[in-house]
Amino acid sequence: METQVIKFYYSTAPNPMKVALCLEEMGLAYEPIPVDTRKGAQHKPEYLAINPNAKVPAIVDGDVTMFDSNAIVLYLAEKTGKFLPAKPAQRGPMLSWLMFVASGIGPFTGQYVHFKNYAPEKIAYALNRYEFEALRHWGIVDARLAKNKYMVGDTYTVVDMALWGWARLVPNILGEHAAKLVNVKRLVDDPEVFGGFSTDSARPSIEQESVHHFEKRVDGAPLRRPWWFFDARVQGSGAVDIPTHQVDQAQWFVDADAAPGDAPTLLDARGWSTRVPVDVFTRITGAGGVPEELRGAREGDALRVFCNAELAYRLRGVTARAATRWEISSPPGGGDTSRLVLRGRAATIQVELSEETGFRRRVVVETRNDTVETRRHLARILAGGEWPGAQARAVGAARYELDVPPALDVGHEAHFAELLDELLGWIDTNHRPAALATRTLAKYALLAEAAAATARDEAAAR
Numbered sequence: 001m002e003t004q005v006i007k008f009y010y011s012t013a014p015n016p017m018k019v020a021l022c023l024e025e026m027g028l029a030y031e032p033i034p035v036d037t038r039k040g041a042q043h044k045p046e047y048l049a050i051n052p053n054a055k056v057p058a059i060v061d062g063d064v065t066m067f068d069s070n071a072i073v074l075y076l077a078e079k080t081g082k083f084l085p086a087k088p089a090q091r092g093p094m095l096s097w098l099m100f101v102a103s104g105i106g107p108f109t110g111q112y113v114h115f116k117n118y119a120p121e122k123i124a125y126a127l128n129r130y131e132f133e134a135l136r137h138w139g140i141v142d143a144r145l146a147k148n149k150y151m152v153g154d155t156y157t158v159v160d161m162a163l164w165g166w167a168r169l170v171p172n173i174l175g176e177h178a179a180k181l182v183n184v185k186r187l188v189d190d191p192e193v194f195g196g197f198s199t200d201s202a203r204p205s206i207e208q209e210s211v212h213h214f215e216k217r218v219d220g221a222p223l224r225r226p227w228w229f230f231d232a233r234v235q236g237s238g239a240v241d242i243p244t245h246q247v248d249q250a251q252w253f254v255d256a257d258a259a260p261g262d263a264p265t266l267l268d269a270r271g272w273s274t275r276v277p278v279d280v281f282t283r284i285t286g287a288g289g290v291p292e293e294l295r296g297a298r299e300g301d302a303l304r305v306f307c308n309a310e311l312a313y314r315l316r317g318v319t320a321r322a323a324t325r326w327e328i329s330s331p332p333g334g335g336d337t338s339r340l341v342l343r344g345r346a347a348t349i350q351v352e353l354s355e356e357t358g359f360r361r362r363v364v365v366e367t368r369n370d371t372v373e374t375r376r377h378l379a380r381i382l383a384g385g386e387w388p389g390a391q392a393r394a395v396g397a398a399r400y401e402l403d404v405p406p407a408l409d410v411g412h413e414a415h416f417a418e419l420l421d422e423l424l425g426w427i428d429t430n431h432r433p434a435a436l437a438t439r440t441l442a443k444y445a446l447l448a449e450a451a452a453a454t455a456r457d458e459a460a461a462r
């Protein structure tokens, strides 16, 4: 029985994390030794003696010194005889997929993140190339895992562990493609397909609706929320909570990075409460009872949470409506739903996530133009590569449905990680997007006005 403690040189970056998972899964005794790569510890002579490539991870296992994460996971699998493919004939494919992670997934994803977030200047060619290749590689993983439970056949192997090092960051890495609907933005910006926002005031040109649940599961486990989540004075009332994201998205569709135009003007706002039974509140929060701070919100055996709102506003001549509603518990097999409608002069674009779409994002383009021409333009836009393999399928006269690849169809929680990632990228590169600052101030001025307007509804309901 092997008792030797393996020295594990690590940071929390993707490559070391593959080895961390492997050591844990194999139940090996190890001593974690952090290497602060941000401070340059990987270039010290004593570390270079272990890894001349000056990167993490590295291990020292008795008289065996090793670097390069994929080599290490393979070594550990062979050393322990664990997490190798069940059938000998699968050793070849196992090596192929491990090298695919080593030479494809890792380098292309890493370079994509580098050029997107850390390069001091935005180099379009490098960004496009690495973005295309990173997405192409993840598309291959996605197709593989759609047919196989694991990367090599039906058993969990070190290839899955190597992949996990990167896969756990997919929402951050690819988040913009999913959460921000970059492809939908490209359709909206296309004069041939969308033709600019309709300014016909009979109906809003941007409609956003979302339904949320207090009690729900995230990543397979019940979501625990803090008690103050139910206090609109802390969490924000319905008008300022989810609409922050909705207005943000509407501004992005209308303004994007252009110099911000006139501040948006509020046309109408209303708010109302959801009654959350106290037993559901205690189940979600784990609180022993209703805290003193929430006493004022208590109505019999429920808490009144002022969390729903509907706002109408005008943004650069475009009318927008944002509605957000909270329900108590997510139904079994169900989840939060959302619908976005963008009305252009030439087409209407709808993005829906609901029971009807199987809780997957569905994008539908309904054209008022020549359908053959529109189909050609859609193919041209999709060939831009953001959703590898995406197709526009005709679903009736003048209607096209775009398939969002499942790997990029991540939940809206991914948006938070993505925003943080973007913010840290700006801090690291000392870049402050001026237009965004003006837009954000304009957004909060609008939301503050909506909060004041809806506060009257809350007072009236008491």
Ligand SMILES: N[C@@H](CCC(=O)N[C@@H](CS)C(=O)NCC(=O)O)C(=O)O
Binding pocket: 013, 014, 015, 016, 037, 042, 054, 055, 056, 057, 067, 068, 069, 070, 106
């Ligand atoms: N091929 C190597 C790459 C290792 C690598 O790039 N490590 C990164 C962390 S994920 C690192 O050490 N970065 C610090 C640096 O480049 O100075 C492996 O798989 O171990």
